[in-house]
Amino acid sequence: xxxxxxxxxxxxxxxxxxxxxxxxxxxxxxxxxxxxxxxxxxxxxxxxxxxxxxxxxxxxxxxxxxxxxxxxxxxxxxxxxxxxxxxxxxxxxxxxxxxxxxxxxxxxxxxxxxxxxxxxxxxxxxxxxxxxxxxxxxxxxxxxxxxxxxxxxxxxxxxxxxxxxxxxxxxxxxxxxxxxxxxxxxxxxxxxxxxxxxxxxxxxxxxxxxxxxxxxxxxxxxxxxxxxxxxxxxxxxxxxxxxxxxxxxxxxxxxxxxxxxxxxxxxxxxxxxxxxxxxxxxxxxxxxxxxxxxxxxxxxxxxxxxxxxxxxxxxxxxxxxxxxxxxxxxxxxxxxxxxxxxxxxxxxx
Amino acid sequence: xxxxxxxxxxxxxxxxxxxxxxxxxxxxxxxxxxxxxxxxxxxxxxxxxxxxxxxxxxxxxxxxxxxxxxxxxxxxxxxxxxxxxxxxxxxxxxxxxxxxxxxxxxxxxxxxxxxxxxxxxxxxxxxxxxxxxxxxxxxxxxxxxxxxxxxxxxxxxxxxxxxxxxxxxxxxxxxxxxxxxxxxxxxxxxxxxxxxxxxxxxxxxxxxxxxxxxxxxxxxxxxxxxxxxxxxxxxxxxxxxxxxxxxxxxxxxxxxxxxxxxxxxxxxxxxxxxxxxxxxxxxxxxxxxxxxxxxxxxxxxxxxxxxxxxxxxxxxxxxxxxxxxxxxxxxxxxxxxxxxxxxxxxxxxxxxxxxxxxxxxxxxxxxxxxxxxxxxxxxxxxxxxxxxxxxxxxxxxxxxxxxxxxxxxxxxxxxxxxxxxxxxxxxxxxxxxxxxxxxxxxxxxxxxxxxxxxxxxxxxxxxxxxxxxxxxxxxxxxxxxxxxxxxxxxxxxxxxxxxxxxxxx
Numbered sequence: 001x002x003x004x005x006x007x008x009x010x011x012x013x014x015x016x017x018x019x020x021x022x023x024x025x026x027x028x029x030x031x032x033x034x035x036x037x038x039x040x041x042x043x044x045x046x047x048x049x050x051x052x053x054x055x056x057x058x059x060x061x062x063x064x065x066x067x068x069x070x071x072x073x074x075x076x077x078x079x080x081x082x083x084x085x086x087x088x089x090x091x092x093x094x095x096x097x098x099x100x101x102x103x104x105x106x107x108x109x110x111x112x113x114x115x116x117x118x119x120x121x122x123x124x125x126x127x128x129x130x131x132x133x134x135x136x137x138x139x140x141x142x143x144x145x146x147x148x149x150x151x152x153x154x155x156x157x158x159x160x161x162x163x164x165x166x167x168x169x170x171x172x173x174x175x176x177x178x179x180x181x182x183x184x185x186x187x188x189x190x191x192x193x194x195x196x197x198x199x200x201x202x203x204x205x206x207x208x209x210x211x212x213x214x215x216x217x218x219x220x221x222x223x224x225x226x227x228x229x230x231x232x233x234x235x236x237x238x239x240x241x242x243x244x245x246x247x248x249x250x251x252x253x254x255x256x257x258x259x260x261x262x263x264x265x266x267x268x269x270x271x272x273x274x275x276x277x278x279x280x281x282x283x284x285x286x287x288x289x290x291x292x293x294x295x296x297x298x299x300x301x302x303x304x305x306x307x308x309x310x311x312x313x314x315x316x317x318x319x320x321x322x323x324x325x326x327x328x329x330x331x332x333x334x335x336x337x338x339x340x341x342x343x344x345x346x347x348x349x
Numbered sequence: 350x351x352x353x354x355x356x357x358x359x360x361x362x363x364x365x366x367x368x369x370x371x372x373x374x375x376x377x378x379x380x381x382x383x384x385x386x387x388x389x390x391x392x393x394x395x396x397x398x399x400x401x402x403x404x405x406x407x408x409x410x411x412x413x414x415x416x417x418x419x420x421x422x423x424x425x426x427x428x429x430x431x432x433x434x435x436x437x438x439x440x441x442x443x444x445x446x447x448x449x450x451x452x453x454x455x456x457x458x459x460x461x462x463x464x465x466x467x468x469x470x471x472x473x474x475x476x477x478x479x480x481x482x483x484x485x486x487x488x489x490x491x492x493x494x495x496x497x498x499x500x501x502x503x504x505x506x507x508x509x510x511x512x513x514x515x516x517x518x519x520x521x522x523x524x525x526x527x528x529x530x531x532x533x534x535x536x537x538x539x540x541x542x543x544x545x546x547x548x549x550x551x552x553x554x555x556x557x558x559x560x561x562x563x564x565x566x567x568x569x570x571x572x573x574x575x576x577x578x579x580x581x582x583x584x585x586x587x588x589x590x591x592x593x594x595x596x597x598x599x600x601x602x603x604x605x606x607x608x609x610x611x612x613x614x615x616x617x618x619x620x621x622x623x624x625x626x627x628x629x630x631x632x633x634x635x636x637x638x639x640x641x642x643x644x645x646x647x648x649x650x651x652x653x654x655x656x657x658x659x660x661x662x663x664x665x666x667x668x669x670x671x672x673x674x675x676x677x678x679x680x681x682x683x684x685x686x687x688x689x690x691x692x693x694x695x696x697x698x699x700x701x702x703x704x705x706x707x708x709x710x711x712x713x714x715x716x717x718x719x720x721x722x723x724x725x726x727x728x729x730x731x732x733x734x735x736x737x738x739x740x741x742x743x744x745x746x747x748x749x750x751x752x753x754x755x756x757x758x759x760x761x762x763x764x765x766x767x768x769x770x771x772x773x774x775x776x777x778x779x780x781x782x783x784x785x786x787x788x789x790x791x792x793x794x795x796x797x798x799x800x801x802x803x804x805x806x807x808x809x810x811x812x813x814x815x816x817x818x819x820x821x822x823x824x825x826x827x828x829x830x831x832x833x834x835x836x837x838x839x840x841x842x843x844x845x846x847x848x849x850x851x852x853x854x
Contacts, residue, residue, distance in 0.1 A: 217714040217721045223703060224711060231695030233712035234660065235765060236683040294702050 037287065037303040040339060044310040051317045057242070063195060068264070068338045070309035071198040072097065074302065075257035076276065078209055079250035081301040084284060085213070086246045087226035087293025088150040091140060093254040093280065095161035096132045097273030100255030101262040102165050104128035109180050110168075121181045125259065132255025133248045135161070140244035158277070166270050175267035188263035198260045205253070209298045222246060227294030282333045283308050307336060356419040358516045358547045359384050359404060359435065364413030366399050366768060373399040377413065378573040379549075379566055381516065386538065386548040388558040388579070391568035391591055392784035395752035397551055400568070401518055404549075406431035417516075429512075436509025437518040438502050440525070440782075446494030451476030453493050454508045474634050483507045496822065499530045503537060509643065510546065518549045524782050527810060528648045531594060535561050555587060569593050584668055592786050601792040602817035605800070605835075608638040614668075615772040615804035616687075617655065621665035626652035627667055627827035634804035639795060641818030642808045643846050648824040654777050654808045658682045658689040663799055670772050683712055688771030690762055692778045692808075694755075698762040701751025705743050706732025708750045735764035740790055747750040756787025763794060774805040780814055792817050810846060812839060 048056045055061045076093050083090040104127040106112065107119045119127070135157065142153045168271035178185040190197040221242050224232040233239045262268045287304025289296030311332050312325075320328050357380045365376035374396040381387045391397050395846045402408035403415060406425055408572030415422040420769065423430035442454045450460070454476050462468025476489035496504060502522055509517050519538075523531045538548060538561060550562055558565055559579055566576040567590040574590050575582070582590070595775035620629035627649035634640045644650040659674075659682035667674045667682075675681035682689070691697045698709045706729050710717060713731070718724040732746030739760040743753055750761050759779070766774055776795065780788040796817055799805050807818055815821050823831040823845040831845045 036584050215718075215723050215725070217717075217723055220707065220714060220723055224700050224707075227700035227702045228697070231691075231708075232711070233679060234658075234689060234691050234697040236679045239678065239713075294700065296737070 013093050030040065033298045034288070034297050037300070040336065041303065041310060042309055044307070044314055048310065048314045048317060051314065054179050056317075063199065066309050066313050068196055070305050071202045072257040072261040072264070072277070073279060073283065073309070074202045074305045075205060075234050075260070075300050076254050076280050076303050077287075078205055078298065079253035079257070081284050081289045081298060082209070082222065082279050083250045084289045084291060085226050085293060085296055086222045086243055087229065088143060088153045088243060088245065088246070090150065090250050091277055092135065092154040092157035092161060093250060094275070094277040095158045096135055096251055096254035096274045097258035097261060097276060098268075098271070099161045099165040099168070099258075100128040100132040100257040102168050102268045102272070103131050104259070105174055105177060105181070105262065105268050106168050109174065109177070122183065124181055124183045128255045128259045129252045132251040132253070132258070134251070136251025137244075138250035139251070139349070140247040144240045145243050145248065162274070169268060169270045177262060177268070178266045184259070184263045184266070187260055188266060193339055198264065201256070201260065206298055206302055209314070210211045213298060218242070218245070223294050231234060279308060282337075286333070286336050308333070311336070356383075357381055358418060360416045361400065361404060362414050363413065364400065364403050364410045366403065366408060366410050371642055372571050374403070375571040376573055377403070377568070379404075380576065381547060381549055382564075383547055384542065384545060385563045386542055386550055386561055388562035389549055389551045389568065390555070390558065390563040390565060390587070393756045395568040396571040397568055401437055401520060404518065405435055405437050430810070432509075433513040435516050435518065436512065436514045438505045438509070438522060439520045442493075442501055443505065444493040444496075444501060444764060448493055449489060450487055450491050450493055450496070450504055451489035454489070454504065454511065465496045479507055479511050480504075483510060484537070497530075500533060502534065506541070515545055516547045516549070518551070518605050520551050521553065521782065522550075523552060523554060528843065529645070531557070531673045539585055548756065553782065554776075567591055575635060585697060588785060591784075593737060594844055600816065601789060602639075602796045605819060607794065607817050610636055612636045614639060615670050616806060617668040619666040619668065620651065621656065621663055621667060623649060623652045623656045623661055623663050627824070630829055632822065632829070634806055636802050636804060637799055638820065639805040639807055639818045640784070641815040641821035642806060642824060643810050643815055643821055643842065644824035645846055647826070649827040650824045651777055651806050653824070654775050654806065657806070658687055658775050674676065683769060686769070686772035688712075688766035688769060688774045690766040690774070690776040690779055692781070694762050699758060699765075702749055703738065704732070704747045705750055705753070706746035706763055708761050709735040712765050713768045716764070731768070735761070735768070739764050739794060756783035759783050759787065759791060763791060767798065774803060775808070776805060777808045778811070779807065779809065780811060788813065815842070
């Protein structure tokens with residue numbers, strides 16, 4: 001009993017932790033996986049510099065030509081990363097990017113008197129966010145309550161919402177928004193410390209995301225549910241609620257991304273967001289988010305976004321013909337996936 | 350095979366294997382003679398699984414040699430050749446659940462008919478013949494996922510034999526079986542042995558080894574320790590060889606103080622029923638008491654425990670220290686002071702990708718910081734305390750639990766159950782699939798923890814687990830059929846568990 005006598009009574013003083021080398025190594029390793037994409041990012045920066053040495057590495061170029069165009073993608077990747085970590089899928093996010101701003105803008109400036117429209121212009125932001133969140137609620141209802149496959153539910157939602165958006169926008173584009181809606185104007189052109197507001201929003205969202213995922217009960221429960229839902233349930237985690245909340249948050253984030261996209265373009269097109277989800281998944285997976293759930297970090301996902309943004313930019317600089325750029329882009333994404341897989345070892349299973 | 354009669358079926362010499370810095374096997378030696386049932390025993394991490402991997406051609410040894418019937422093993426890539434020599438039936442199913450038994454048996458070698466297309470009728474006939482030849486009473490049209498563990502094992506054995514192998518490795522075949530099924534399995538193994546099949550039998554249940562094996566090989570710390578006929582190695586010597594010191598295993602709980610009859614109840618089940626599994630059950634666990642619940646798999650004992658901890662809907666009332674617990678809510682049960690260790694740690698015990706500290710504190714995430722925050726420092730401190738308290742062998746609180754051996758992973762699950770300082774522990778099969786030393790240590794924890802005033806409900810059909818209990822109730826077909834104080838008679842209890850001894854009630 002010598003082994004077990006020391007066990008457990010509340011009065012037993014905790015033994016001093018035995019110092020070992022491995023946990024520290026392990027921690028370093030985990031960080032390293034997050035940063036697996038930094039070498040290719042640096043390589044792309046150097047390559048871009050050789051293509052256009054006079055402007056490429058200047059702040060204004062990187063901010064206004066590279067990063068600004070990745071802000072919406074970054075937010076949707078953040079949303080998708082949360083859903084993937086909790087072990088589900090959400091394909092409908094790309095439709096939310098289109099429909100949430102479409103609905104919000106339509107109620108303010110549309111040719112309609114539905115629901116007491118026109119609504120005051122300040123409602124654009126809250127209406128878009130609430131609409132995105134409501135779609136998340138509905139997705140969650142079908143996935144959690146009716147236990148349907150998240151993949152197929154959100155695929156159907158993607159199609160349905162796309163159709164609804166066509167009906168609202170009517171095949172045309174609602175344009176000239178910046179002059180009519182101050183919120184949109186601010187989102188699109190306001191700068192803080194010379195950096196566009198949209199970039200600040202992304203930085204803030206990821207900072208909050210990193211803290212929530214790493215240092216809160218809710219964040220940790222995403223990993224537990226994604227890693228083994230039954231174990232999470234037996235440990236008292238409300239698995240269904242966690243999944244549901246994640247869908248809602250993802251919906252709201254995608255709506256915000258949509259509003260930012262409309263603000264950057266000054267319009268809501270009928271196909272806004274269309275096809276985006278493929279890039280979103282590519283960025284998330286390249287960034288180390290596992291499609292099996294329970295694995296990955298937001299820092300990794302963000303590096304995935306930056307990498308894809310740089311690739312696109314460098315391809316343009318390298319004067320790849322516009323009609324070929326999509327094929328080349330796809331190939332480069334595949335290469336990036338293989339590289340990320342090799343540099344981060346087993347982490348991307 | 351006549352000329353191979355005297356040669357060992359398999360002979361492994363000096364097998365070594367490393368995984369990065371870990372030496373999984375340093376000196377693996379094993380000789381299995383034709384027609385025998387050979388036991389391979391050792392604690393978790395002794396190198397048994399690695400040896401099996403090498404013997405089945407799934408792992409490439411760094412050094413050493415494997416010979417089948419005197420001839421060198423085939424090259425690693427040649428799966429067909431390997432399958433003619435050896436097969437392994439693992440604990441985890443290696444059948445495709447959605448396919449029929451017949452298809453599983455002839456996967457990727459389905460008999461073909463006209464135009465070279467697959468012939469379903471021939472497939473069915475071949476499967477029927479095969480199952481009949483080895484007397485496996487299973488309909489080949491059954492989907493594999495509907496097989497019982499026992500049937501699945503027999504089907505896998507038949508499949509192995511159909512590839513020409515006459516040497517089958519059984520990796521803990523009895524771990525998920527109840528007593529009667531084990532007896533049936535052993536009968537079948539004896540039949541097969543008479544038909545010339547050689548077995549390598551891996552088990553943590555030492556009595557089984559004396560029951561069906563002729564010789565035994567012990568591994569410890571990645572090395573071969575001894576090989577001897579079972580008759581020459583009694584239980585004490587066998588355990589000594591496994592754990593490596595002369596200090597034998599302690600019978601945990603033999604010195605527990607008696608629980609007074611008027612002990613204040615910490616857990617009361619008042620007509621608790623689980624729809625579809627049990628009738629109304631009344632049960633009380635007193636302060637400082639361990640109550641064992643025994644019964645066959647169909648008795649509903651596991652479902653009852655899962656209902657008590659809120660994983661299943663139930664009727665009736667559960668009270669912890671006097672206050673009623675809301676049904677079908679795990680968080681409510683946790684708050685009320687119930688700590689839970691689930692029956693199958695791989696299924697719902699831990700999250701393999703998360704760290705030891707994170708798994709051990711999963712039930713107390715609300716106490717690791719203010720306002721829903723989880724402070725890593727506090728989590729790691731608690732993780733380190735759990736590692737120390739429960740003697741978990743791990744590289745540290747940051748190691749993923751999926752990398753730990755079965756016994757150590759189970760200790761982490763135990764830590765999770767104890768983390769909220771519960772009034773009562775509900776433990777289901779707490780020592781399943783863990784080695785002798787971990788078993789002693791886990792039961793020691795239950796013993797020590799209940800001496801301070803906690804109670805424990807220990808659901809198990811392991812006699813070793815039940816011996817720790819102050820009281821044992823036997824469930825048959827969803828109701829309590831018998832109750833015993835410490836010092837029960839083994840044969841009588843087993844008979845009651847099997848449902849043939851109810852007259853003793």
